[in-house]
Amino acid sequence: xxxxxxxxxxxxxxxxxxxxxxxxxxxxxxxxxxxxxxxxxxxxxxxxxxxxxxxxxxxxxxxxxxxxxxxxxxxxxxxxxxxxxxxxxxxxxxxxxxxxxxxxxxxxxxxxxxxxxxxxxxxxxxxxxxxxxxxxxxxxxxxxxxxxxxxxxxxxxxxxxxxxxxxxxxxxxxxxxxxxxxxxxxxxxxxxxxxxxxxxxxxxxxxxxxxxxxxxxxxxxxxxxxxxxxxxxxxxxxxxxxxxxxxxxxxxxxxxxxxxxxxxxxxxxxxxxxxxxxxxxxxxxxxxxxxxxxxxxxxxxxxxxxxxxxxxxxxxxxxxxxxxxxxxxxxxxxxxxxx
Numbered sequence: 001x002x003x004x005x006x007x008x009x010x011x012x013x014x015x016x017x018x019x020x021x022x023x024x025x026x027x028x029x030x031x032x033x034x035x036x037x038x039x040x041x042x043x044x045x046x047x048x049x050x051x052x053x054x055x056x057x058x059x060x061x062x063x064x065x066x067x068x069x070x071x072x073x074x075x076x077x078x079x080x081x082x083x084x085x086x087x088x089x090x091x092x093x094x095x096x097x098x099x100x101x102x103x104x105x106x107x108x109x110x111x112x113x114x115x116x117x118x119x120x121x122x123x124x125x126x127x128x129x130x131x132x133x134x135x136x137x138x139x140x141x142x143x144x145x146x147x148x149x150x151x152x153x154x155x156x157x158x159x160x161x162x163x164x165x166x167x168x169x170x171x172x173x174x175x176x177x178x179x180x181x182x183x184x185x186x187x188x189x190x191x192x193x194x195x196x197x198x199x200x201x202x203x204x205x206x207x208x209x210x211x212x213x214x215x216x217x218x219x220x221x222x223x224x225x226x227x228x229x230x231x232x233x234x235x236x237x238x239x240x241x242x243x244x245x246x247x248x249x250x251x252x253x254x255x256x257x258x259x260x261x262x263x264x265x266x267x268x269x270x271x272x273x274x275x276x277x278x279x280x281x282x283x284x285x286x287x288x289x290x291x292x293x294x295x296x297x298x299x300x301x302x303x304x305x306x307x308x309x310x311x312x313x314x315x316x317x318x319x320x321x322x323x324x325x326x327x328x329x330x331x332x333x334x335x336x337x338x339x
Contacts, residue, residue, distance in 0.1 A: 004058075006034040006100055006157070007083030011073040015091035016046040018204065020053075025094040027056055031101035034087075035060055039077055042067035047091070071171035071179045078163055078170065086163075090154040092204045094123075099200040103157040106196060113138075114162040114191025115184070117151035119199045124206030132203075134195040139286040141193045145185050146231055146282070147251060147294070148224070150193065153180040155201040162191050178223040185227060189281075225252075235275040243268075255301055262299060269295040 008026050012019055026036055039062045040048045051061055062080065064073065078086060085107055087100060103116050122129040132152055135141055141150040163169060175182040225248045232247050233239060246268065256262040273291050276282050
C-alpha cells in the first residue's frame with residue numbers, strides 16, 4: 001500500500017512463541033486502511049519463519065541481517081513508514097480489534113494531538129496482571145513526566161508529520177530500555193498528547209525463559225533516572241551531584257527521615273516549583289498541584305501528622321496549596337481554616 005492511513009510498526013527479536021498472536025491481532029482489526037511494517041531485528045530463533053507464514057498484502061517485512069537493537073530498529077521503521085500515523089506494536093502483545101479505528105478517529109478529530117496512547121491490561125502471570133490507567137489530558141501527561149512515563153509504549157499512535165517536522169526527535173539508544181520515556185519528553189514539548197480511557201491493548205506479563213535479566217532490570221532503573229535528571233536539569237540548570245542524588249532518591253521512594261531531611265525536601269520541591277514559574281516547561285497550575293501532592297505524600301508517609309508542621313513553616317507555599325488545590329481529602333481537617 002503506497003499511502004495507508006496507518007503504519008503499524010512492530011520490531012521483532014526472538015519472539016517465535018508469541019509473534020503469531022501479535023500479527024493476527026493486527027490483521028483482525030476492524031480498521032483496514034493500514035500497512036503492517038514488521039522488522040525482524042536479526043532474530044536467531046524461528047521468528048522470521050513465523051512472520052513469513054503470513055501472506056496478507058498489507059504486511060511488509062524488513063529483515064535486519066544483524067541485531068541493531070530496539071531504538072535503531074524503531075527509527076528505521078519511522079523512516080520506512082508510509083502512513084499518516086504510526087501505531088506501535090510489540091511482538092508479544094495483543095491489540096484489541098477496535099484499537100486502530102478508535103485511535104485513528106481520535107487523531108483525525110484532534111489535529112493538535114501528536115501522540116495518543118490507551119489503557120493496557122496485563123495478562124499471562126496472575127501476579128502481574130491488572131489495568132494500567134494512564135491519564136487523559138495533555139497537561140496531566142506532560143507534568144507526569146517529572147515522575148515517570150505517561151504512556152504505555154506499545155499502545156501509542158504517533159502523527160508522522162511531527163516526526164518529519166522535528167527530525168532530531170527520535171528514539172535515543174543511550175536511554176534504551178527507557179527510550180520511550182525520553183521520546184515522550186521530547187515530543188510533548190512540541191505537540192499535544194492524550195490517552196484514550198479504555199483498554200485497547202493486552203500487555204503480556206508472562207515470566208518464562210526470556211524473563212527480564214537482573215542486568216536489564218538495573219538498566220531500566222538507571223535510564224529512567226537519567227530521563228528524570230534531564231528534566232530537573234532543564235528546570236534548574238546546572239545542579240550538583242549531591243542534588244542529583246537527592247532528587248533521584250526522593251523520586252525512588254526514599255523517605256525523609258528527620259527534621260533536616262523533611263525541611264530539605266520542602267525546600268527542594270519549592271525550588272522546582274519556582275523554577276517552573278520561570279522556565280515555563282510544564283503547564284500551570286497542574287505542575288504546582290502535582291508537586292504539592294507529591295511533597296505532601298512524601299512527608300506524610302514519613303512522619304504522619306507532623307508533615308503539617310513542616311508545611312506550616314512555609315505559609316506562602318501553604319497558602320497556594322490550600323487555595324488552589326485539595327491535596328488529600330482525608331486530611332483536610334488538619335488544614336487551618338481560612339480567615
